[in-house]
Amino acid sequence: xxxxxxxxxxxxxxxxxxxxxxxxxxxxxxxxxxxxxxxxxxxxxxxxxxxxxxxxxxxxxxxxxxxxxxxxxxxxxxxxxxxxxxxxxxxxxxxxxxxxxxxxxxxxxxxxxxxxxxxxxxxxxxxxxxxxxxxxxxxxxxxxxxxxxxxxxxxxxxxxxxxxxxxxxxxxxxxxxxxxxxxxxxxxxxxxxxxxxxxxxxxxxxxxxxxxxxxxxxxxxxxxxxxxxxxxxxxxxxxxxxxxxxxxxxxxxxxxxxxxxxxxxxxxxxx
Amino acid sequence: xxxxxxxxxxxxxxxxxxxxxxxxxxxxxxxxxxxxxxxxxxxxxxxxxxxxx
Numbered sequence: 001x002x003x004x005x006x007x008x009x010x011x012x013x014x015x016x017x018x019x020x021x022x023x024x025x026x027x028x029x030x031x032x033x034x035x036x037x038x039x040x041x042x043x044x045x046x047x048x049x050x051x052x053x054x055x056x057x058x059x060x061x062x063x064x065x066x067x068x069x070x071x072x073x074x075x076x077x078x079x080x081x082x083x084x085x086x087x088x089x090x091x092x093x094x095x096x097x098x099x100x101x102x103x104x105x106x107x108x109x110x111x112x113x114x115x116x117x118x119x120x121x122x123x124x125x126x127x128x129x130x131x132x133x134x135x136x137x138x139x140x141x142x143x144x145x146x147x148x149x150x151x152x153x154x155x156x157x158x159x160x161x162x163x164x165x166x167x168x169x170x171x172x173x174x175x176x177x178x179x180x181x182x183x184x185x186x187x188x189x190x191x192x193x194x195x196x197x198x199x200x201x202x203x204x205x206x207x208x209x210x211x212x213x214x215x216x217x218x219x220x221x222x223x224x225x226x227x228x229x230x231x232x233x234x235x236x237x238x239x240x241x242x243x244x245x246x247x248x249x250x251x252x253x254x255x256x257x258x259x260x261x262x263x264x265x266x267x268x269x270x271x
Numbered sequence: 272x273x274x275x276x277x278x279x280x281x282x283x284x285x286x287x288x289x290x291x292x293x294x295x296x297x298x299x300x301x302x303x304x305x306x307x308x309x310x311x312x313x314x315x316x317x318x319x320x321x322x323x324x
Contacts, residue, residue, distance in 0.1 A: 032272070033272045036272045036273055037272070044302070047299075047302060047307075048302075048307055048310065051302070051303055051307045052307070052311065055303060056307070056308075056311070136320075136321045138315055138316070138319070138320075139312055139315065142320065142321075143311070143312075143315060148321075150321070165320045165321045166320060167319070167320055168320065175320070206322065208322060208323060209322065209323050210322050211322050211323060213322055214322060233320060233321060233322055234320045235319045235320045241316070241319045241320070244320070244321075244322055
């Protein structure tokens with residue numbers, strides 16, 4: 001610590017107010033740099049976590065809202081404006097028919113990764129709207145903050161099972177509130193043809209290998225489908241994902257594009 | 272390390288502070304829009320929300 005004492009009459013080399021810069025050994029310097037690198041690494045990790053759980057979600061949600069809005073606008077611009085003709089036979093036929101008749105069988109299969117539908121679930125948030133793209137690949141589809149469609153399952157409105165997946169904890173967390181769905185909650189799926197109104201029926205928890213949930217008749221392999229089901233899959237428990245949470249709904253209504261969006265989501269569509 | 276970087280910066284104090292602020296903003300931007308998405312792609316779980324098909 002103490003430096004060799006200077007001769008009594010020596011003039012100090014530096015002003016007394018200025019802190020003296022002692023010569024540091026290379027080892028001390030290296031340790032200092034190493035410490036600063038460790039601190040930097042820690043800050044980077046915290047920044048990454050903040051980005052992952054907050055900033056990225058916000059950016060993805062904004063992106064989803066604008067993509068979903070422009071999809072709806074494009075469909076609205078492309079569709080003919082002929083007045084809808086409510087089916088005269090509604091009510092006269094057995095259960096399974098709707099005010100506007102049978103929903104269209106669904107157009108051509110979308111290409112992998114293409115957005116082909118928009119979903120609205122008021123229970124998930126009053127402004128909840130997400131795109132649905134073809135395929136469930138995490139990197140190309142699900143990590144964009146929307147939902148993905150299991151390619152082997154049916155399309156919206158078709159008899160069978162329209163099965164989709166989305167994240168619940170991160171990447172915008174679209175299905176964060178999948179466990180809060182209540183009996184009768186509507187799940188709207190908009191395509192070029194119009195709006196399919198599914199009604200939430202029940203939930204189920206399965207292992208990551210529970211492929212039965214996306215069968216045409218869930219959990220009944222090789223059965224002939226008669227109902228039009230929607231299946232939502234996501235991870236459970238939050239942040240652990242050792243199980244899958246499944247939510248089922250059934251098609252209860254459909255509205256052709258020419259009739260306008262269902263009242264509950266009219267303010268969201270195309271906005 | 273950071274002390275050495277600070278000493279390398281030219282100009283009076285306010286210029287140095289300006290340079291540091293610009294550098295920090297540039298680094299944060301690069302992290303948020305290029306580095307973190309890249310790391311996210313590398314580390315993202317592959318099958319967390321789907322049932323295996």
